[in-house]
Amino acid sequence: MASSVVTVIKEQHREVDKLVKQVEAEKGDVAATLQRIYDMLKPHSDAEEDFVYPAIEKVEPETGEEVHDGTAEHHHFLGLLTELLNQEPGGPGFDGAVAAFAAELRHHVEEEEADLLPALQENMSRSDLEAMGERFVKATTG
Ligand SMILES: [Fe+2]
Numbered sequence: 001m002a003s004s005v006v007t008v009i010k011e012q013h014r015e016v017d018k019l020v021k022q023v024e025a026e027k028g029d030v031a032a033t034l035q036r037i038y039d040m041l042k043p044h045s046d047a048e049e050d051f052v053y054p055a056i057e058k059v060e061p062e063t064g065e066e067v068h069d070g071t072a073e074h075h076h077f078l079g080l081l082t083e084l085l086n087q088e089p090g091g092p093g094f095d096g097a098v099a100a101f102a103a104e105l106r107h108h109v110e111e112e113e114a115d116l117l118p119a120l121q122e123n124m125s126r127s128d129l130e131a132m133g134e135r136f137v138k139a140t141t142g
């Protein structure tokens with residue numbers, strides 16, 4: 001059975017959070033983990049902007065402002081992540097930069113799950129949610 005787009009997005013959030021926790025704990029190859037985070041978050045954010053956020057605005061036009069905030073937040077945390085990728089793990093300022101990125105990402109994920117995704121859940125049919133879920137999986141896993 002196909003998964004709803006809401007489930008797919010939340011599962012990817014949990015996967016990314018596990019990796020962020022590894023970076024925070026300085027477990028394993030931190031630079032490689034940061035690269036994996038980027039490789040997951042970039043297509044995830046692009047797919048949201050491409051067809052998930054527009055669908056949310058369509059079913060609940062009053063969420064428009066939050067959808068725009070969401071897009072701005074993607075640019076912000078991906079920018080912080082790109083800076084991290086260019087820094088030496090353990091070097092000066094690295095921990096602070098990790099903390100700033102993690103805080104920004106968690107704030108975004110919390111708001112997305114609390115304020116944006118429920119609009120889809122409440123307004124789209126099960127089959128439409130599953131079709132979008134499949135499209136999201138394709139867009140993010142190649
Ligand atoms: Fe997301």
Ligand SMILES: [Fe+2]
Pocket residue numbers: 045048070074108112
């Ligand atoms: Fe997002």
